[in-house]
Amino acid sequence: MSSTVRRNGPHIESRDSVRRKMWEVSAALLPAAAAAVFFFGPYSLYLIFASAVAAAILERPFTPGGFSLRQPLGDGSAFLAGMLFGLTLSPGSPWWIPLFGAVLVVFVGKLAFGGIGNNVFNPALVARGILLLAYPALVTEWRVPLDYDAVTAATPLAGLSASYLDLFLGRIPGSIGEVSALALIIGSVFLLARGFVGWRISLAYLGSAMVTAVALGLDPIFTILSGSIMFAALFMSTDMVTSPVGRSARAVYGIGCGVLTVLIRHYTQYPEGVTFAVLLMNGATPLIDATVVDTFFGEVEKRRRRIVALTGAAAVLVVGAVIGLGTIPLAAYVGDYWVDGVTRRDIRLFFPDGGYALATESARDGVRVEQVYTPEEPLGYLVYTEAPGYKSTIRLVTALDMDERIIGMRVLEQSESATLGGLVRRPSFLNQFLRRSTADPAAVVNDLQAISGATVSSRAVASAVEQALLFRVAPRDPAARLQLNEDGTFAGSGRGYNGEIRLEVTVTGGRLTAVDILSHGETPGIGEPALERAAARIIEAQSLDVDSVAGATGTTRGVVGAVSDALGQ
Amino acid sequence: MSERIKKFPIGGTHLPEEKDLTSEKQIVVMPHPDTVLIPLKQHLGVPVTPTVKPGQRVVRGEILGSDAPGLHARVHSSVTGVVEEITEAPLPDGSRIPAVRIRTDHDAAEDELLLPPLKLDGLSGSELRDAVIARVEEAGIVGLGGATFPTHIKLGTKDPIDTIIINGAECEPYITVDDRLMQEGPEIVLRGLDLVRQVVGAKKGYVGCEINKPRALDRLREATAQFSNLVAQPLDTRYPHGAEKHLIKAILNREVPMRALPGVVGVLVNNVQTAWAIADAVDRGRVLIDRVVTVSGYGVKTPQNLRIPVGTSIGDVIAFCGGATVDEPSVIIGGPMTGMHVTDMSIPVTKGTSGIVLLTAEEYRGTVHMACIRCGKCVEVCPMYLPPNRMTAYVNNDMIEEAVSAGLEACILCGACQFVCPSKRPLLEWIKQGKAAAAEKQRR
Numbered sequence A: 001m002s003s004t005v006r007r008n009g010p011h012i013e014s015r016d017s018v019r020r021k022m023w024e025v026s027a028a029l030l031p032a033a034a035a036a037v038f039f040f041g042p043y044s045l046y047l048i049f050a051s052a053v054a055a056a057i058l059e060r061p062f063t064p065g066g067f068s069l070r071q072p073l074g075d076g077s078a079f080l081a082g083m084l085f086g087l088t089l090s091p092g093s094p095w096w097i098p099l100f101g102a103v104l105v106v107f108v109g110k111l112a113f114g115g116i117g118n119n120v121f122n123p124a125l126v127a128r129g130i131l132l133l134a135y136p137a138l139v140t141e142w143r144v145p146l147d148y149d150a151v152t153a154a155t156p157l158a159g160l161s162a163s164y165l166d167l168f169l170g171r172i173p174g175s176i177g178e179v180s181a182l183a184l185i186i187g188s189v190f191l192l193a194r195g196f197v198g199w200r201i202s203l204a205y206l207g208s209a210m211v212t213a214v215a216l217g218l219d220p221i222f223t224i225l226s227g228s229i230m231f232a233a234l235f236m237s238t239d240m241v242t243s244p245v246g247r248s249a250r251a252v253y254g255i256g257c258g259v260l261t262v263l264i265r266h267y268t269q270y271p272e273g274v275t276f277a278v279l280l281m282n283g284a285t286p287l288i289d290a291t292v293v294d295t296f297f298g299e300v301e302k303r304r305r306r307i308v309a310l311t312g313a314a315a316v317l318v319v320g321a322v323i324g325l326g327t328i329p330l331a332a333y334v335g336d337y338w339v340d341g342v343t344r345r346d347i348r349l350f351f352p353d354g355g356y357a358l359a360t361e362s363a364r365d366g367v368r369v370e371q372v373y374t375p376e377e378p379l380g381y382l383v384y385t386e387a388p389g390y391k392s393t394i395r396l397v398t399a400l401d402m403d404e405r406i407i408g409m410r411v412l413e414q415s416e417s418a419t420l421g422g423l424v425r426r427p428s429f430l431n432q433f434l435r436r437s438t439a440d441p442a443a444v445v446n447d448l449q450a451i452s453g454a455t456v457s458s459r460a461v462a463s464a465v466e467q468a469l470l471f472r473v474a475p476r477d478p479a480a481r482l483q484l485n486e487d488g489t490f491a492g493s494g495r496g497y498n499g500e501i502r503l504e505v506t507v508t509g510g511r512l513t514a515v516d517i518l519s520h521g522e523t524p525g526i527g528e529p530a531l532e533r534a535a536a537r538i539i540e541a542q543s544l545d546v547d548s549v550a551g552a553t554g555t556t557r558g559v560v561g562a563v564s565d566a567l568g569q
Numbered sequence B: 001m002s003e004r005i006k007k008f009p010i011g012g013t014h015l016p017e018e019k020d021l022t023s024e025k026q027i028v029v030m031p032h033p034d035t036v037l038i039p040l041k042q043h044l045g046v047p048v049t050p051t052v053k054p055g056q057r058v059v060r061g062e063i064l065g066s067d068a069p070g071l072h073a074r075v076h077s078s079v080t081g082v083v084e085e086i087t088e089a090p091l092p093d094g095s096r097i098p099a100v101r102i103r104t105d106h107d108a109a110e111d112e113l114l115l116p117p118l119k120l121d122g123l124s125g126s127e128l129r130d131a132v133i134a135r136v137e138e139a140g141i142v143g144l145g146g147a148t149f150p151t152h153i154k155l156g157t158k159d160p161i162d163t164i165i166i167n168g169a170e171c172e173p174y175i176t177v178d179d180r181l182m183q184e185g186p187e188i189v190l191r192g193l194d195l196v197r198q199v200v201g202a203k204k205g206y207v208g209c210e211i212n213k214p215r216a217l218d219r220l221r222e223a224t225a226q227f228s229n230l231v232a233q234p235l236d237t238r239y240p241h242g243a244e245k246h247l248i249k250a251i252l253n254r255e256v257p258m259r260a261l262p263g264v265v266g267v268l269v270n271n272v273q274t275a276w277a278i279a280d281a282v283d284r285g286r287v288l289i290d291r292v293v294t295v296s297g298y299g300v301k302t303p304q305n306l307r308i309p310v311g312t313s314i315g316d317v318i319a320f321c322g323g324a325t326v327d328e329p330s331v332i333i334g335g336p337m338t339g340m341h342v343t344d345m346s347i348p349v350t351k352g353t354s355g356i357v358l359l360t361a362e363e364y365r366g367t368v369h370m371a372c373i374r375c376g377k378c379v380e381v382c383p384m385y386l387p388p389n390r391m392t393a394y395v396n397n398d399m400i401e402e403a404v405s406a407g408l409e410a411c412i413l414c415g416a417c418q419f420v421c422p423s424k425r426p427l428l429e430w431i432k433q434g435k436a437a438a439a440e441k442q443r444r
Helices: A020-030 A030-040 A045-062 A076-087 A095-115 A123-134 A164-169 A181-193 A199-215 A218-226 A229-236 A246-268 A274-291 A300-326 A339-348 A421-425 A427-433 A442-446 A455-470 A528-541 A553-567 B123-138 B151-155 B177-184 B186-200 B214-224 B244-252 B274-285 B314-320 B375-379 B388-396 B400-405 B414-422 B427-443
Strands: A356-359 A370-373 A380-386 A393-401 A407-411 A488-496 A499-508 A511-519 B033-037 B062-068 B082-090 B098-106 B164-168 B203-211 B230-235 B267-271 B290-296 B304-308 B330-333 B340-342 B355-357
Touching: A020 A076, A020 A181, A020 A488, A030 A045, A030 A076, A030 A181, A045 A076, A045 A095, A045 B033, A045 B062, A076 A095, A076 A123, A076 A229, A076 B062, A095 A123, A095 A356, A095 B177, A123 A218, A164 A181, A181 A199, A181 A218, A181 A229, A199 A229, A199 A246, A218 A229, A218 A339, A229 A246, A229 A274, A246 A274, A339 A356, A339 A370, A339 A393, A356 B274, A380 A455, A380 B340, A407 A427, A407 A455, A407 B355, A427 B267, A442 A455, A488 A553, A499 A553, A511 A528, A511 A553, A528 A553, A528 B388, A553 B123, B033 B082, B123 B151, B123 B186, B151 B214, B151 B274, B151 B414, B164 B177, B164 B230, B164 B274, B177 B186, B177 B203, B177 B214, B177 B274, B177 B290, B186 B203, B186 B214, B186 B267, B186 B274, B203 B214, B203 B244, B214 B230, B230 B244, B290 B314, B304 B314, B314 B330, B314 B355, B375 B388, B375 B414, B388 B400, B388 B427, B400 B427, B414 B427
Parallel strands: B164 B203, B164 B267, B203 B230, B290 B355
Antiparallel strands: A356 A370, A370 A380, A380 A393, A393 A407, A488 A499, A499 A511, B033 B098, B082 B098, B290 B304, B330 B340, B330 B355
């Protein structure tokens, strides 16, 4: 018998092939690509297919058979990886980003590991990860859908509220291919019908992300519809080469992806947890595959024991969660009080005990104020302000406690240059504003330690923080603004809570610039500090129609009266 | 009356069927060839010692060998003629075993030595049991599904059996042997089933049959209608339903533990043709000297089912079917999934030969394979819930222990993984190498 004959079966084979699989997945991404064009314009088409075609052609010389004109795109695996990468880009990416990304996809993502089948990490995410670290501004500059002009907006993860329907359809800013959950689901239904077996990963991913979100007090539906979780769950994490193969292993991997994504989103400065979560789990894949093993057919006893153990563990977890979460009143989760995803997130971030937030009337143009409550009592304020920076508007949220002191800050949105202005996001810069209070808003600007080389951005942040500290002194009536025609220093007096208050006011350039308290009889510790605050409010508002300092109405009235006396109004 | 269609719950795949080539053709009795080469081992175990000498005249049905130092089943002459020599016969797996070559006396083609039909009326319990088992042993009956385990040993099981299943799943593509037998003689199949049932004292009997054989199912339903305890069970078309343990899982939802026999869960499984042979041996006194074989594939001129005398060379069989349609067909003995690709046309048909399939180059599997892309299809279709990709990766890196702990020994070699592999990797080849290496390791 000739030794060249392969004796053992099977002697027939399915029509399936690597090439077919890759092109089928690519085809499943077409609805997402179509959504991208619909929402962000034809330039998206360039972004997606430039990276796909470039990746395919770049890899071709390194694949069996080398480059050939007959099949310039090879087995489709590089095309697919390139397409996945292209879909993660922001609509405003420069023309060279997809091409550079394709180089990273092919050379760093695939060939460095030995080509198809051997790469440990999802090539598209490797490329995105590198770009995210190297050019954060370029890959995270979002645009408003259906409005192709270069309007920058925040993604829902970073400061924009959107309805579930908007999120589902994709009428939100974001990566071109990731915004429309609907288009992604259509594509993956096609894959399911074609016999792809990644659904365990997708379900485990989405399920665990929702559970984690609930555990952290986030909105589970908002969590999976916003950002790129849907895209990652349906396409990125199910990348065949870099995900586990076993049934239970896939579930464990999916759960890992889901939990990590939400944790990274919630606790780090990268709102997009997806890239790093999936890359981390990619790295864990060989381990998961080797340790999380299904029971074999016939391992009846072992399977029974495993089911008992898992059921027990799940029961303990559920009971523990019920006991633990039972202490948080259900009211905290009822939709009425939730404002939007951002506020919800900020509440959790700055007020761990916070239950809900209510908009206060102190809001004015460019300033939004939410008072945060435990279900029973007020905890503090979240003030959303903005100021023009070097090349973008910087939006931030400032958290104040009930003493109206800053307990935290977060930059919600900025598109300053990544290496300079962008540094204002860093805690090392923001921490200088901690414990500043509404008593002295001006100090924020006066004592500012600006980042060298980024003075404008630093100042913008400081002025936004100052705005936040002035949230109480919103002049509601422009007519109440002081009309000052004469510069100089004037003295005046008024009746405070506990006797006469005498003071001196300074007017410079038609503006009230200083109020110096000369003497008073107010209670130390209560009325006394309120003097300064009331004065500051008057200066900021350039008006006598200011809110009373909490707990010191009489004092406030006295200061207002004295200033009025001094100015002769 | 139609039963719910059943299937095993996890794994398996749908194969191209190609059964239409032969499923509507009546079984043809093949004339005796000029010579037959009858292997003295057509069963699981050791070869029997020949009791004939060169030059001796033997009658069809006469014993050629009946004893061996180990597990065995009797071997009879399938033709009337003269023993030419005691020699060796090639087997599909490349090995050679002792065999008897007999030159046929065509003038005496009608001669056949029959045993006296068994009268079972009035026998009960252990008397009936012993009588039938003795007859099965005399007739040299083995499992005709391909495993060729001596049936008299199987029937002598000590396990308490409550259910008998006749395996008519026939999940291999092209093969229609059981399909035809169930269509042409459902009452004979049921007779065999009932005999086995009585022997082991079981209550219920099933004939499992995939729904891609609707005519066989209809005939079975008609035939079972008069029995209250026999059921024609339709099965979904899914490979490998014919695997014993999966058939049991599908029909009874009982899972046979690893390394255990079906008797542990109270079940005995027999092939359709085995049941037929048992009925034939008991009622007509026929010994097992021929079997029905599907000759099919696009590579053969006249695909059909033949009743072939054991020992006929596959070359003779193919010639009888009009030869090949293409220059170099790939000749598969058995089905295209688990069968052997052979080039030696002198290999004889034995009791374990279910099919001879001639595949054309277009049908035959290619030889180029690519890197594993870890798509998971192999895991998804594995009926034993194993990870074929990981097992073979271990085997290819000489990590036999790891391969074994990944499930190597539980593999039933059905080949579903290799069939679906988009990278066309020869997984089964590697698994077989691994199994051999593991066995080697265990011996040392």
